[in-house]
Amino acid sequence: MGKLVAIEGADGVGKNTASRGLCDALNAAGRSATVIGFPRYGETLAGVTIGRFLAGEVPVPVTPHAAAVLYALDRFEWLPRIQEALAAHDVVIFDRYIASNMAYQAARMQSGDTDAMMAWIAALETGQFGLPVPALSIYLDTPWELARAMILQKAQRSYTDQSFDAYEADIALQQRVRANYESMVAAALLGPWRVVRASEGGAMRPPAAIVDEIIAHI
Numbered sequence: 001m002g003k004l005v006a007i008e009g010a011d012g013v014g015k016n017t018a019s020r021g022l023c024d025a026l027n028a029a030g031r032s033a034t035v036i037g038f039p040r041y042g043e044t045l046a047g048v049t050i051g052r053f054l055a056g057e058v059p060v061p062v063t064p065h066a067a068a069v070l071y072a073l074d075r076f077e078w079l080p081r082i083q084e085a086l087a088a089h090d091v092v093i094f095d096r097y098i099a100s101n102m103a104y105q106a107a108r109m110q111s112g113d114t115d116a117m118m119a120w121i122a123a124l125e126t127g128q129f130g131l132p133v134p135a136l137s138i139y140l141d142t143p144w145e146l147a148r149a150m151i152l153q154k155a156q157r158s159y160t161d162q163s164f165d166a167y168e169a170d171i172a173l174q175q176r177v178r179a180n181y182e183s184m185v186a187a188a189l190l191g192p193w194r195v196v197r198a199s200e201g202g203a204m205r206p207p208a209a210i211v212d213e214i215i216a217h218i
């Protein structure tokens with residue numbers, strides 16, 4: 001059974017870049033690795049709906065619980081492929097996983113209700129839906145201003161033509177998301193965490209340096 005490593009963090013911190021770089025580096029070192037990213041835009045029933053609300057085509061689900069269930073269903077529909085990947089590879093890298101749901105949807109709750117929301121999502125996804133718990137989660141951290149600049153550099157996305165999607169445009173939400181990740185790291189929610197700084201002195205670190213540090217943690 002392969003090792004499940006989740007790459008987590010706020011929007012634009014370089015998760016996709018690090019996930020792909022990590023996969024390439026592991027494969028080059030003779031370890032079999034693959035990347036699975038969430039949401040599965042356009043590929044699952046829930047993924048289609050998620051893409052539509054992030055693009056502003058339909059309203060964002062009013063309650064965080066409803067949005068959380070959609071994201072969880074997206075992963076549940078992909079569970080057979082997750083299991084196949086874990087059976088076939090030494091390392092399966094997740095570009096966002098359950099902790100993203102906990103960080104973002106808890107950030108949409110009143111402040112006193114965030115812990116309960118995170119616990120509810122963890123129970124839904126790992127309990128009811130039977131999704132595997134990560135062996136390790138990496139929290140990629142950068143200052144929010146730099147992450148925002150990185151979002152503007154992103155290539156065309158499959159689900160939106162806008163520079164910022166519904167969650168990226170909401171700076172206050174992004175700040176609460178970061179605080180929620182920091183709580184998850186401190187409390188080791190959903191398994192062990194390591195923090196990797198994706199930037200230094202106001203600029204992104206070279207992707208290879210970030211990947212080397214993640215490999216050392218694995």
Ligand SMILES: Nc1ncnc2c1ncn2[C@@H]1O[C@H](COP(=O)(O)OP(=O)(O)OP(=O)(O)O)[C@@H](O)[C@H]1O
Binds near residue numbers: 014153155205
């Ligand atoms: N270490 C890095 N050095 C230079 N540029 C980077 C680095 N990491 C990411 N980028 C660039 O920043 C932009 C955002 O990166 P990426 O898509 O990896 O972020 P992300 O965290 O996956 O974003 P999101 O969560 O919003 O999907 C891309 O244009 C990417 O090429």
Ligand SMILES: Cc1cn([C@H]2C[C@H](O)[C@@H](COP(=O)(O)O)O2)c(=O)[nH]c1=O
Binds near residue numbers: 038039071096100101
């Ligand atoms: C997987 C997942 C994601 N989200 C949020 C986080 C982002 O703002 C968007 C989409 O992610 P992307 O990396 O920008 O493509 O959705 C979430 O709230 N819950 C989740 O499970």
